[in-house]
Amino acid sequence: MPSEWKVLKRAVESLDLTSDEFEDYVMVITDVYGDAIASSGDFEDFSEEYYDFLNRKVFPHERVISTLREAGVSEEDLIVFQDGEVPCDDLVKTWNKIEFNIDELVDMAMMLKLVKDYSFYSENDMIESRYRFQKLLYFINKYLKKEESYTISNSVGGELGMLDRTGYRYRFTRRDSGPYSNVAYEDKNRLYAWSLIDELVVSEDGTGEVAERNRRYGIKLTPRGEAMVKRVYDRIEESDSVIIYSWNDTQNKVVREIAGMSHDELTNMVKGDKSLLRAESGDELLVGPEKKFQTSEINFVEELTEEIAHG
Amino acid sequence: MQPYKKLEDVVPHEENILILTTSDTCFNYDFSDIVEEIREGIRGDKLLIEEYYHSLSDLSNRDKLIQNSVWVIHWNECLKDDQYPQLGFYLETRSYPNEAEVIICVDGGSATVSKVESEYPHLTVASSKEQLVAYSRGHLNTANPITKGGRKKIKRWNEEVCEDLGVI
Numbered sequence: 001m002p003s004e005w006k007v008l009k010r011a012v013e014s015l016d017l018t019s020d021e022f023e024d025y026v027m028v029i030t031d032v033y034g035d036a037i038a039s040s041g042d043f044e045d046f047s048e049e050y051y052d053f054l055n056r057k058v059f060p061h062e063r064v065i066s067t068l069r070e071a072g073v074s075e076e077d078l079i080v081f082q083d084g085e086v087p088c089d090d091l092v093k094t095w096n097k098i099e100f101n102i103d104e105l106v107d108m109a110m111m112l113k114l115v116k117d118y119s120f121y122s123e124n125d126m127i128e129s130r131y132r133f134q135k136l137l138y139f140i141n142k143y144l145k146k147e148e149s150y151t152i153s154n155s156v157g158g159e160l161g162m163l164d165r166t167g168y169r170y171r172f173t174r175r176d177s178g179p180y181s182n183v184a185y186e187d188k189n190r191l192y193a194w195s196l197i198d199e200l201v202v203s204e205d206g207t208g209e210v211a212e213r214n215r216r217y218g219i220k221l222t223p224r225g226e227a228m229v230k231r232v233y234d235r236i237e238e239s240d241s242v243i244i245y246s247w248n249d250t251q252n253k254v255v256r257e258i259a260g261m262s263h264d265e266l267t268n269m270v271k272g273d274k275s276l277l278r279a280e281s282g283d284e285l286l287v288g289p290e291k292k293f294q295t296s297e298i299n300f301v302e303e304l305t306e307e308i309a310h311g
Numbered sequence: 312m313q314p315y316k317k318l319e320d321v322v323p324h325e326e327n328i329l330i331l332t333t334s335d336t337c338f339n340y341d342f343s344d345i346v347e348e349i350r351e352g353i354r355g356d357k358l359l360i361e362e363y364y365h366s367l368s369d370l371s372n373r374d375k376l377i378q379n380s381v382w383v384i385h386w387n388e389c390l391k392d393d394q395y396p397q398l399g400f401y402l403e404t405r406s407y408p409n410e411a412e413v414i415i416c417v418d419g420g421s422a423t424v425s426k427v428e429s430e431y432p433h434l435t436v437a438s439s440k441e442q443l444v445a446y447s448r449g450h451l452n453t454a455n456p457i458t459k460g461g462r463k464k465i466k467r468w469n470e471e472v473c474e475d476l477g478v479i
Binding site for chain 1: 352353354355373404405406408409412421433435438439441442444445446448449450452453455457458459460461463464471474475476477
């Protein structure tokens with residue numbers, strides 16, 4: 001995860017400091033941190049090795065302890081800093097839990113399920129390119145738009161069809177490669193950063209996709225990603241929620257349709273898309289629903305947040 | 312931006328602090344002075360810091376924005392009244408690199424700060440010049456090429472941005 005240094009400020013969030021005390025603390029600890037980095041920041045990764053460094057060189061530093069003591073922090077709380085036992089890993093996990101809202105979490109879960117289901121049908125056991133990945137997401141939302149939403153109570157349906165209520169929240173614009181979403185690209189990068197998916201160079205021929213002009217990247221689940229999908233897979237497949245069911249059903253149809261296509265066949269499908277034919281470069285093609293779910297509507301929220309937190 | 316091919320290529324590293332403001336001041340200080348204070352707290356001589364003021368009329372130029380790993384945004388001038396919806400959209404949809412640090416500067420009371428923190432729970436909110444300086448130093452000393460971990464972090468950020476730009 002980025003911004004690992006923020007654990008320095010999260011370490012005191014439960015200590016009930018005033019804003020002035022908090023400010024004194026962050027100024028002192030970031031200064032101590034800078035010195036410690038310069039003198040003995042010999043860690044290579046930003047997980048356990050880094051947290052160990054913070055607990056040896058930063059949190060117990062006399063300037064930090066003195067600042068906290070002046071702020072009236074109890075001896076019981078101080079000892080955690082003095083002994084270098086600040087639970088950095090737990091602080092980061094807790095933060096990750098609240099950092100992502102339910103819609104973002106469900107998008108990422110459905111994205112992982114997409115990789116798994118597509119890989120099942122693929123000869124190569126993976127989504128063969130970033131180009132294909134982006135187009136799968138686009139056509140899932142596109143097909144949802146074509147579905148009538150009369151199954152949703154109090155919904156009269158409209159030109160967005162089911163996409164008004166479900167599907168990926170991404171906004172697709174026209175690029176040289178066709179429909180493309182920056183946010184989908186960023187979410188994919190998050191899954192990679194959390195070691196839930198892997199991206200392998202499968203060819204020196206690019207696809208023309210953004211970030212795939214000179215090389216082609218296949219996308220597959222890592223063993224950790226497989227384990228995570230396994231825990232939520234059946235909950236999605238057997239969901240009572242109409243909006244999850246509809247999304248998953250459409251996603252499965254698009255997977256089966258596109259998995260057997262060659263790259264050229266998929267390119268032709270993209271080129272034949274009517275929205276694309278009418279659009280100029282940079283134009284908006286399709287916008288997913290901004291807000292979809294309440295926490296109470298998803299019965300696997302707990303598993304999902306727990307898994308993401310461990311990322 | 313060009314990709315770093317090897318870890319050693321990261322040294323030295325030049326970094327811009329992207330500043331989005333209409334007044335060039337924040338917390339009653341010139342941004343230039345604030346950046347100078349940030350710079351003074353960067354350890355070693357392998358990280359070169361410059362300030363970069365991007366025109367708010369050119370926010371659609373995302374390719375330019377994402378080449379900066381620290382974004383400093385003056386909330387009162389840019390976000391408070393949704394003055395620049397494109398910027399709000401970038402933040403809402405997290406359309407900035409994973410490894411970037413986005414700091415929102417809020418010139419206001421604690422109630423306003425809390426409101427902004429709850430609106431952007433995934434971003435860093437600074438309510439004083441001191442906090443802005445401390446948070447910027449926290450990020451820049453983490454992604455500092457004086458350590459191997461820092462060099463790896465910078466290389467990862469560079470790869471992510473270069474991929475997004477389509478140069479690798």
